[in-house]
Amino acid sequence: MKKNLLTLIICIFSISNYAQEQITTDLETAYNNEQYDLIISEHSDKANSYPAKAIYYIGMAYYMKADDNNVLKLMDLSIKKDQTDPDTYFIKGMTFNYMGQFDNAIKSFNKAIELNPNNSNFYSGLGDSFISQEKFDKALHAYITATEKSEPTERPFTMIPQIYAELNQPEKALEAFYKSKEIVSKESDSYIIALYNIGLYELLNKNYTKSEIAYKELIENVPTDYGSYAKLIQVYYGQKEYEKAKPLKDILYKAYEEGKLTDSLKSMFCFDQFEWNGKLIFVYERFEVKKGELYYKHIFYIPNEEGETEFTIQTENSPISIQLGGSKYVLGMNKGDIHSTFRYGFEENFDYDDLKKTVILVLEEKIKAGASSRKSKN
Numbered sequence: 001m002k003k004n005l006l007t008l009i010i011c012i013f014s015i016s017n018y019a020q021e022q023i024t025t026d027l028e029t030a031y032n033n034e035q036y037d038l039i040i041s042e043h044s045d046k047a048n049s050y051p052a053k054a055i056y057y058i059g060m061a062y063y064m065k066a067d068d069n070n071v072l073k074l075m076d077l078s079i080k081k082d083q084t085d086p087d088t089y090f091i092k093g094m095t096f097n098y099m100g101q102f103d104n105a106i107k108s109f110n111k112a113i114e115l116n117p118n119n120s121n122f123y124s125g126l127g128d129s130f131i132s133q134e135k136f137d138k139a140l141h142a143y144i145t146a147t148e149k150s151e152p153t154e155r156p157f158t159m160i161p162q163i164y165a166e167l168n169q170p171e172k173a174l175e176a177f178y179k180s181k182e183i184v185s186k187e188s189d190s191y192i193i194a195l196y197n198i199g200l201y202e203l204l205n206k207n208y209t210k211s212e213i214a215y216k217e218l219i220e221n222v223p224t225d226y227g228s229y230a231k232l233i234q235v236y237y238g239q240k241e242y243e244k245a246k247p248l249k250d251i252l253y254k255a256y257e258e259g260k261l262t263d264s265l266k267s268m269f270c271f272d273q274f275e276w277n278g279k280l281i282f283v284y285e286r287f288e289v290k291k292g293e294l295y296y297k298h299i300f301y302i303p304n305e306e307g308e309t310e311f312t313i314q315t316e317n318s319p320i321s322i323q324l325g326g327s328k329y330v331l332g333m334n335k336g337d338i339h340s341t342f343r344y345g346f347e348e349n350f351d352y353d354d355l356k357k358t359v360i361l362v363l364e365e366k367i368k369a370g371a372s373s374r375k376s377k378n
C-alpha cells in the first residue's frame with residue numbers, strides 16, 4: 001500500500017512538472033510568434049501560479065507593448081521565484097533605462113553581468129545607462145567590453161565613435177567609425193551615419209580622396225541625402241576640382257526649386273571651408289536670386305575666438321551697378337552695424353580662387369573699403 005502511494009505521489013509530481021514545463025514552452029512559442037496580446041489576455045492573471053521563466057515571457061509581452069510598470073511587476077515576480085536568471089535583470093535594466101531611472105538600471109545590469117559576464121547585450125545596456133548620465137568614460141568602458149564578448153551586437157560599435165567625438169578625440173573617433181562601418185549592416189542607419197562621419201573627419205583632415213569615397217558611397221545608398229552633396233562639393237573645392245562640383249550644385253538647385261530642402265539647406269549651402277589666421281572660415285552660396293533687388297550670393301563667415309560669427313564678407317548683386325554697366329557682383333562686408341563695399345567686381349562665372357584671394361586681402365586689411373555706411377535699425 002505504501003509503495004503504491006509513493007508511486008502515485010511521484011506520478012502526480014511528474015505530471016505537475018510536465019505541466020509547468022509545457023506552459024513555459026507554450027508561452028515561449030507564443031512570444032516568438034509575436035502573440036503579445038494573446039499572452040497578456042490569457043495568462044497575466046495566472047502568473048502567480050506559473051514558473052519563473054513562464055512569468056518572464058508574460059513580462060516580455062508587456063515589454064513589447066511598452067507597458068513599463070507591468071514589465072517591472074512581472075520581472076520582480078519571476079526573480080522572486082528564481083534569482084539566477086540574468087535575463088530578468090537585463091529586461092529590468094532596459095525598462096529602467098526607458099523610464100529614465102538610470103541608477104536602478106545600472107544596478108539591474110550589474111546583477112545580470114554578475115550572473116553572466118559573457119553577454120554583450122548586458123554591457124551595451126549598461127553603456128546606455130552611463131551615456132544617458134553623460135558619464136562618457138564609464139559608458140565607453142562598458143561599450144568596449146561589449147564588443148569583446150562573443151557575438152557582440154551592433155549597438156556598441158555605433159556608440160563608441162560617438163563617445164570619442166564627444167570626448168574630443170577625433171583620431172579615435174574616426175578609427176571607431178571605420179570599425180563601425182565594417183561591423184554594422186549596410187542596410188542600417190548606423191552604416192549611413194558611419195559613412196557621413198568618415199567623410200566629415202577625412203574632410204577636416206584634408207584627406208579629400210578618402211572623404212570623397214565615403215560621401216559618394218553614401219549618396220549611392222541615399223540619393224536624397226542632400227547634406228552629403230554639399231559635403232562632397234566641399235571636398236572638390238578643397239581639391240580645387242571645381243568642375244566636379246558643378247553637377248552636384250545643379251542637383252541642390254533642382255531640389256531647392258522642388259521644395260525638397262530643409263533645415264540649414266533651405267536657403268543656402270556651404271561649398272567651401274578654409275583656415276585663415278587660426279580661424280575656420282565657412283563659405284556659403286544662396287539659392288535665391290531676387291531679380292531687381294540687392295541680395296547676397298556668396299557669403300564668407302568669419303568667426304570670433306568663441307567660434308561665433310563676428311562678421312561676413314560677401315558678393316552682392318547690385319541692380320544699380322548692373323544698370324551702370326558694372327559687374328554682376330561687388331564685394332561687400334558687414335561688420336557690426338557698418339556695411340562696406342570694395343571696388344572689386346565679379347561676373348557670374350567668376351574664378352573662385354580670385355574671389356578667395358580677394359577676401360583674404362580684405363581680411364589682412366590690404367584692401368580698403370571704397371565706401372562705408374551705418375546700417376539702418378529699421
